[in-house]
Amino acid sequence: MLSQYAHAAWRLQGGLLDSPPSAIAQTRDGYIWIGSRSGLLRFDGVSFHHWQSPAGQVKLRDPVVSLLGAQDDSLWIGTVHGLFHWKEHRLIAFPRYVSRIDAIAEGSNGTIWLARSRLGMDRRGPLCRVSGEKVHCFGVADGVPFDGGSALAVDAAGAVWMGGVASILRYSSDGHVSVYPMKSSILKGLPSAVSCLSADPSGGVWVGIAYAGPGLGLEYFENGRYSSTHVPAFASSRLRVTTTYRDRSGSLWVGTSNDGLYRIEGHSIQHYSSLDGLSSNDVHQFMEDAEGDLWVITSNGIDRFRDLAVTTYSLAQHLSSNEIDSVFTSRDGSVWSLSDGGINVLKRGVVTAVRLRRQITGKQLEASLEDREGRVWIAMDKGLYLYSQGRFLPVTRRSGKPIGPVLSMAQDPAGLIWCVSLGHGDNKLFHFDPATRIAEPAGVQQAYLFRVIPDIHQGVWTLSIQGEVAHLVHGKNADILEYKLRPPGKQVSTILQGTGGTLYIWSTSGLTLVRGSRHRFLPGISGDACLHTYSDIFDRGGNMWVASRCGITRYAARDVKEWWRASKLTFHHPLRLGPSDGVAVSGPVFTPAVSRSADGRLWFATDNGLQTLDPADLSLNANPPPVFVERLLADHHVYPLANLVRLPARSRDLEIDYTALSFPSPRKVFFRYRLRGYDDGWQNAGTRRQAFYTNLEPGKYSFQVIACNNSGVWNQQGAALNFIVMPAWYQMPWFRFLAVLAILGILTALYLRRVSLIEREMTLRFSERMTERMRIARELHDTLLQAMQGLVLSISSFSSQAVVSSEVREELERSLDHADRLLVSGRNRIRDLRGEGGESETLLASLSTLVSQIFGSASSKVRFTCEGIARPIHAFAREEVLMIASEALSNACFHSDADEVQVQVSYHDNAFRIAIRDNGNGFDAGASPEGHFGIRGMRERAADIGAHLEVQSAPGHGTEVCVTVAAERAYEQPSGWLRRRFRRLRH
Numbered sequence: 001m002l003s004q005y006a007h008a009a010w011r012l013q014g015g016l017l018d019s020p021p022s023a024i025a026q027t028r029d030g031y032i033w034i035g036s037r038s039g040l041l042r043f044d045g046v047s048f049h050h051w052q053s054p055a056g057q058v059k060l061r062d063p064v065v066s067l068l069g070a071q072d073d074s075l076w077i078g079t080v081h082g083l084f085h086w087k088e089h090r091l092i093a094f095p096r097y098v099s100r101i102d103a104i105a106e107g108s109n110g111t112i113w114l115a116r117s118r119l120g121m122d123r124r125g126p127l128c129r130v131s132g133e134k135v136h137c138f139g140v141a142d143g144v145p146f147d148g149g150s151a152l153a154v155d156a157a158g159a160v161w162m163g164g165v166a167s168i169l170r171y172s173s174d175g176h177v178s179v180y181p182m183k184s185s186i187l188k189g190l191p192s193a194v195s196c197l198s199a200d201p202s203g204g205v206w207v208g209i210a211y212a213g214p215g216l217g218l219e220y221f222e223n224g225r226y227s228s229t230h231v232p233a234f235a236s237s238r239l240r241v242t243t244t245y246r247d248r249s250g251s252l253w254v255g256t257s258n259d260g261l262y263r264i265e266g267h268s269i270q271h272y273s274s275l276d277g278l279s280s281n282d283v284h285q286f287m288e289d290a291e292g293d294l295w296v297i298t299s300n301g302i303d304r305f306r307d308l309a310v311t312t313y314s315l316a317q318h319l320s321s322n323e324i325d326s327v328f329t330s331r332d333g334s335v336w337s338l339s340d341g342g343i344n345v346l347k348r349g350v351v352t353a354v355r356l357r358r359q360i361t362g363k364q365l366e367a368s369l370e371d372r373e374g375r376v377w378i379a380m381d382k383g384l385y386l387y388s389q390g391r392f393l394p395v396t397r398r399s400g401k402p403i404g405p406v407l408s409m410a411q412d413p414a415g416l417i418w419c420v421s422l423g424h425g426d427n428k429l430f431h432f433d434p435a436t437r438i439a440e441p442a443g444v445q446q447a448y449l450f451r452v453i454p455d456i457h458q459g460v461w462t463l464s465i466q467g468e469v470a471h472l473v474h475g476k477n478a479d480i481l482e483y484k485l486r487p488p489g490k491q492v493s494t495i496l497q498g499t500g501g502t503l504y505i506w507s508t509s510g511l512t513l514v515r516g517s518r519h520r521f522l523p524g525i526s527g528d529a530c531l532h533t534y535s536d537i538f539d540r541g542g543n544m545w546v547a548s549r550c551g552i553t554r555y556a557a558r559d560v561k562e563w564w565r566a567s568k569l570t571f572h573h574p575l576r577l578g579p580s581d582g583v584a585v586s587g588p589v590f591t592p593a594v595s596r597s598a599d600g601r602l603w604f605a606t607d608n609g610l611q612t613l614d615p616a617d618l619s620l621n622a623n624p625p626p627v628f629v630e631r632l633l634a635d636h637h638v639y640p641l642a643n644l645v646r647l648p649a650r651s652r653d654l655e656i657d658y659t660a661l662s663f664p665s666p667r668k669v670f671f672r673y674r675l676r677g678y679d680d681g682w683q684n685a686g687t688r689r690q691a692f693y694t695n696l697e698p699g700k701y702s703f704q705v706i707a708c709n710n711s712g713v714w715n716q717q718g719a720a721l722n723f724i725v726m727p728a729w730y731q732m733p734w735f736r737f738l739a740v741l742a743i744l745g746i747l748t749a750l751y752l753r754r755v756s757l758i759e760r761e762m763t764l765r766f767s768e769r770m771t772e773r774m775r776i777a778r779e780l781h782d783t784l785l786q787a788m789q790g791l792v793l794s795i796s797s798f799s800s801q802a803v804v805s806s807e808v809r810e811e812l813e814r815s816l817d818h819a820d821r822l823l824v825s826g827r828n829r830i831r832d833l834r835g836e837g838g839e840s841e842t843l844l845a846s847l848s849t850l851v852s853q854i855f856g857s858a859s860s861k862v863r864f865t866c867e868g869i870a871r872p873i874h875a876f877a878r879e880e881v882l883m884i885a886s887e888a889l890s891n892a893c894f895h896s897d898a899d900e901v902q903v904q905v906s907y908h909d910n911a912f913r914i915a916i917r918d919n920g921n922g923f924d925a926g927a928s929p930e931g932h933f934g935i936r937g938m939r940e941r942a943a944d945i946g947a948h949l950e951v952q953s954a955p956g957h958g959t960e961v962c963v964t965v966a967a968e969r970a971y972e973q974p975s976g977w978l979r980r981r982f983r984r985l986r987h
């Protein structure tokens with residue numbers, strides 16, 4: 001019924017529409033188009049946008065009165081002054097045919113037909129056929145006698161039907177015209193009466209007439225005859241029909257000018273007017289969209305009707321109350337519902353009420369049950385009754401007293417009926433034989449019970465408010481407690497047993513499964529509204545349906561089977577139905593709160609009516625929504641969409657508007673998007689239809705967006721927009737290259753400046769040291785050497801005059817020879833102090849001289865190696881390096897007892913390095929003996945030239961002395977090193 005459909009309305013008072021709508025159509029891309037006095041609007045389910053043709057094209061300024069979404073994905077637009085065609089982003093006008101386009105229709109072969117009026121002096125006729133951009137009209141010369149056409153329809157044979165003032169005509173595919181006038185005299189002198197035509201698959205035509213009266217209103221024309229509709233209690237001639245429409249299911253929708261709309265479905269007539277929520281009783285047009293929704297254009301807005309997955313029966317369907325306390329289905333297919341208003345039985349779509357006898361006290365109907373013999377048991381707030389042949393027979397205790405209000409009932413496999421009764425302190429459990437109706441208290445004490453269900457083998461299961469679960473069996477002599485468990489979790493709400501015997505116990509903390517003497521607890525998500533359950537049941541396919549605060553959820557059979565092996569609640573294929581699917585989120589206290597009828601339908605008792613769904617036919621939306629990028633804004637400026645949009649340099653704030661065309665429930669349309677070149681992955685946008693980006697770097701980007709419809713079906717292809725952010729002049733590659741060169745030039749200049757400063761500092765220090773050394777050399781020459789030379793001369797004179805033995809004389813001569821050598825050595829050191837001699841020698845030559853002086857005849861055990869290309873060394877650094885080398889060689893010669901000494905000189909681009917290694921005795925490098933200043937002196941000399949000295953030695957493992965000097969402090973020509981660096985970079 002229409003009252004069970006989802007209905008939405010957009011009224012003029014809401015401000016979304018600025019003028020009354022007059023026409024509606026949907027193009028194959030999914031957009032819905034609305035014609036109105038103010039022009040053309042495009043609707044995406046959320047927003048109405050005034051549509052304008054692109055710049056440079058013809059403009060649409062006239063009121064729109066008719067629309068057609070054609071098979072070729074184009075839109076035909078009829079206005080009060082002519083025809084327009086929007087196709088492939090181009091608006092085409094037909095200026096030669098200035099008239100009112102009242103109706104547009106399309107044949108199965110794609111031919112477009114027009115019905116036009118207000119022709120004025122145009123005698124080309126009211127019926128026109130469009131081929132490409134050519135229009136051919138048929139008038140009196142072609143057998144069309146009408147001055148104007150008001151309605152069109154194309155039948156299955158390809159014939160075109162047109163309505164006029166008081167007649168309709170049929171234009172067959174071979175060009176034959178047949179005219180069928182109406183016999184009503186009321187139409188004489190009136191304006192065009194035929195307001196609409198709808199072709200019937202049987203070959204007839206439904207004719208809508210804008211006036212009421214005998215033979216008017218809604219007529220059916222077939223085989224040359226008009227007839228009124230033959231539906232009981234429906235007077236179609238009293239209607240002022242404005243529009244008709246035949247939907248995909250075969251139902252006929254009829255719109256009137258003053259009485260809302262009607263739907264004719266077989267012999268069923270359903271009426272819907274402004275009293276029911278229609279935006280206006282003046283209906284102009286119907287349209288069924290691609291998703292099956294039915295749209296209605298009225299004088300005051302737009303309405304939409306949608307069939308729901310969940311159907312509700314309420315007061316509107318003649319139930320006694322909307323608050324249903326319990327529901328069960330009987331063997332004969334009828335559905336029983338209990339409420340505070342009484343008992344209702346729904347059978348074959350008809351609701352009947354069960355009359356309650358006057359002697360039955362109480363108003364609150366509670367739990368209910370049909371046993372295996374087909375007997376119906378009804379609980380009221382004063383007791384429990386068997387309903388049989390219109391009579392209510394009470395169930396009492398042996399004392400004759402009623403058992404009190406009943407929360408829950410169940411019949412065990414042995415036929416015994418168990419019930420949980422209130423009003424006995426802690427909720428007492430009773431059982432009785434249906435034949436005697438004498439209730440006995442259960443022999444096992446359990447507190448605060450509120451649920452009882454049958455076990456598939458024997459006995460029953462009970463559930464307490466405190467969460468305690470127990471299995472009870474009625475024995476010959478006493479009731480037996482077979483099993484008892486208190487599952488983890490709080491606020492236990494429902495208990496259900498599967499066909500295999502597994503128990504499913506829902507709580508706000510999760511789900512407990514009981515199988516035999518074993519149980520498992522599967523924790524859920526804390527605070528999940530779906531864990532606040534009201535009722536649950538299995539369908540024929542083994543899927544579990546659970547009614548909860550979040551709606552009705554279907555857990556697939558494969559998920560249910562995997563729960564026993566799972567560690568937590570997992571759902572691979574859940575289906576959740578909510579308010580947009582017709583679900584009323586609430587649940588009763590009593591049982592059964594859900595039942596399954598013989599045809600497989602599920603019935604739920606709620607506080608908002610009796611609800612039902614067919615698990616095999618949920619009317620789900622299987623159409624992936626078309627997705628579009630609608631607008632691109634950069635810094636609040638709109639850019640036309642193209643294959644590649646070019647955005648100007650320094651575009652700062654970017655906004656991309658997108659949409660998905662799914663109309664049943666736009667609030668359940670969810671989006672994901674990503675910007676290739678910026679985003680790492682998909683962004684979940686929820687229902688938001690805009691994406692924002694700021695300060696994008698210059699380059700190419702691709703924006704992609706996908707969406708799902710209200711049933712969770714995703715359009716994985718989605719839509720894409722490619723754009724490029726142009727670089728500013730300072731972001732161009734050539735500018736960046738020049739900037740890099742400039743930075744390199746600055747760094748090079750700074751480096752050379754640094755080298756120059758170091759050279760200057762070293763030259764100054766060397767000059768100061770040479771001055772000091774020359775002073776020392778003069779002092780040594782004038783004092784020590786002169787005194788020693790005088791001493792040698794005196795001893796020599798003495799030895800020549802004194803009379804001594806030959807042995808003493810020889811000893812004196814050896815001493816004098818040694819003194820001469822000391823004098824020569826002293827003069828050499830003075831010459832070195834003055835910096836005279838040796839400057840022209842290479843470093844290797846100087847090292848070779850040192851080795852010869854120190855090792856003498858043992859020079860052969862010293863081996864030289866050289867790495868790199870030899871370069872001139874700063875005099876200051878050269879002298880210190882030679883002194884360090886001299887000390888290291890002396891130690892190797894006189895103290896290490898080495899068999900082999902290796903001298904390695906390395907000329908690297910970034911440093912100069914000399915290493916002296918021996919395989920002698922070695923020593924503890926961490927402890928320098930007192931009085932030995934060799935290593936200390938080497939370190940001081942290294943520090944003077946900013947070098948790094950490293951001494952490695954260990955007893956029995958030889959010694960290695962390594963000096964490393966940075967290139968700018970070691971080499972005289974660092975610029976050559978820099979040039980070699982550049983050469984290496986180029987290659």
